[in-house]
Amino acid sequence: xxxxxxxxxxxxxxxxxxxxxxxxxxxxxxxxxxxxxxxxxxxxxxxxxxxxxxxxxxxxxxxxxxxxxxxxxxxxxxxxxxxxxxxxxxxxxxxxxxx
Numbered sequence: 463x464x465x466x467x468x469x470x471x472x473x474x475x476x477x478x479x480x481x482x483x484x485x486x487x488x489x490x491x492x493x494x495x496x497x498x499x500x501x502x503x504x505x506x507x508x509x510x511x512x513x514x515x516x517x518x519x520x521x522x523x524x525x526x527x528x529x530x531x532x533x534x535x536x537x538x539x540x541x542x543x544x545x546x547x548x549x550x551x552x553x554x555x556x557x558x559x560x561x
Contacts, residue, residue, distance in 0.1 A: 505530065
């Protein structure tokens with residue numbers, strides 16, 4: 463098994479764990495953390511599949527670096543929204559949908 467395939471498999475596992483966390487956890491801070499784990503898994507998959515004959519391809523690596531910057535900005539926005547929700551309602555979970 464090559465290192466690229468190992469990175470891709472671990473990335474797929476992290477992605478699945480992140481999706482499960484987003485779907486199963488109600489606490490908003492933990493959902494943000496699960497979203498970041500899912501993003502890290504996607505980045506690992508991209509980097510792992512970008513290696514051909516143990517020579518890395520620079521284009522997917524540049525895409526991953528750009529994705530990391532976007533993920534940090536999205537996390538900051540999500541944390542600001544959660545803080546605002548906590549200020550307004552005093553809760554860190556979304557209200558139940560009774561419809």
